[in-house]
Amino acid sequence: MYNDESQLYFDFDDYSDGESVCQEDLNFCAVQAIKNASAILDRFENLELLSVLEHENKIKKIDGHSSFVFRAVDSVTDKKVVLKCLDPLFSQRIAGISDIDTDIDYEKLFEWEDKILFELKNNRHTPSVIGRLSRAPVLIEAGGKTFSHTLSYIAIENLNIELKKAFFDNSSPSLLKYAKRLRLFCQILNAVCSVHGGGVFHRDLKPSNLMAKSGRQKDGVVLIDFASSCAEKNIREKIRLYPEKWHGTEGYASPEILCGLPPENELASAQDMYSLGCMLYELFGCRTFKQKLYETNPGYIETLENCRVYPNDGNSFAERLEVFNSYLDEFSRSVRPVALGDEADVPSFIKQEIDLVIQRFTSFDWRKRPCKEDFPEIRRKLFCLSKVMENTHLRSEFKRRKSLHKKRLIEKSAVRLVSAMPKTEA
Structure with a gap:
């Protein structure tokens, strides 16, 4: 099958000169x-x-x-599954073809x-693995040539509910809708x-990495995409494979x-806490947390530069972390905390609690963020707030006051408009 001379090893360097083939x-x-x-x-x-955009025989990945x-x-089982296949461009790691x-x-x-x-196969908050990592030969025809390539793929259970749809949605807001989102955050x-309890830290938590499955409501949220994760020492020693470079999503970093520190050891959990805070904001707002953070703090980039840690700032991770902590003591107070403001249409006393x-989750100082031992208290607080927003009397009263407030604004606007009109002589 692969003896023909036209069946070459898969190498996109052939497109680096002359007429190029687009991504x-x-x-x-x-x-x-x-x-x-x-x-x-x-x-x-x-x-x-x-997870792609398709149009006229062209495919653009997210x-x-x-x-x-x-x-x-x-x-074999006649059940739906999800196949995750490593893009040949990424497996080849060829420079000059894309921004890989x-x-x-x-x-x-x-x-x-x-x-x-x-390792997490018995955890109900991670996808069940149907087929472990496998490799298969494929023939890729491009530019009039045929390339042979060994494809890596994993088969996992089909999760058909995308929870990212609950984020950045301010259409038809209601207290009942926000109450459901608080319960989602608790899940x-x-x-x-649960994943932290299994000795694993995700490190790339974001709305698109949250899924659920019909019929598995009791299991709640399922976390996907653990390529950026890290694990405790005993798991790393067992697996004997550990990615050295973090490559998560900057908007949730x-x-x-x-500031230059890898999210390892105690910082791995702190990274997940920060991402959770970003997502809680985005459940109530129509913008990303990062956008609101930079708007609230025009000098944020300068603060990051003041706290930046370089490899020569210490001989070990512990020494560089100590240097970073000293910078936090000096500069962290200059960062103003992000607040929901008018983006969330909920009573002010609830908004203040959220x-x-x-x-707390998004504190600039990682030492002030919660740990998993704090989760029961936080869940109780958010659950109580959701119960308050589900209260029929409160929702009715809040709706009445909003209507009254809107009516008064219209009346004031009309008075100002009349007073601004030129007076005509009788």
Whole structure:
């Protein structure tokens, strides 16, 4: 099958000179190759591409994704599964083709995620693994040539509820809707606490990495995409594979990461806490937490630079962390906490309580953020707030006061308009 001279080793360097093939074309060729690979078709049927934009034989992946994700049917069990396939461009790590970070070994990250999911196989807040990391030969036809490539893929259970739809949604706001979102956040806390209890820290928590499954309501939120995760020492020694470089999402990155410290050891948990605070804000707001943070603190980038830690600031992680903590003591008080403001249409006393939780999770000083031992208290507080917002009398009274307030604003506006009109002589 691979003896023909035209079947070359998969190498996109052929497109680096002369007439180039665009990223979307390469994506389309890779996806078609995966769908037609005999090793894939022997086990899976009806592959449906997810998490991309498709148009006229061109495929544009969502920014930052190093994998193609398919929904398929397992021909053995006849159940729907999800196939996560490493993009050949990322597995080859070829510079000059796209903005791929060539310092990251994506094959190693893919293998790490497979082993972490297996380590957490009994955790109901992580996806069940249907098929461990496998590799299959594929033929990719692009630019009139045929390339051979070994594809890495993982099969996990099909999770059909995307919880990211609950974020950044201010359409038809109501207290009942916000109460449900607080309960959702409590379930997110449960999932994170459960994974931390298993010795694993996600380090890339964001709305798109939160899923659920019909019929598994009792299990609640399921965390996906553990490629950026880290684990406690005993798990690392057991797996004997550990990605050295963090590659999470900058919009949910904690200040210590942006200041040059890797989210390891005690900072791994602190990173997850910060991401949780960002998401709690985004459940009530229509903008990202990062946008509001930079708006609230015009000098935020300068503060980050003042706290930046460099490799020569110490001979070990502990020494550099000590230097960073000294910077926090000096500069962290200059960062103003983010508040919901008018973006969340809830009573002010509830808004103040939610603001306090957000500010605790997103504290610039990692030492002031909660730990998993604080979760029961935080859950109780948020659950009580959700019960208050579900109260029929409160919702009716809040609606009446909003209507009255709107009427008064209209009346005041009309009075100002009349007073501003020129008076005519009789």
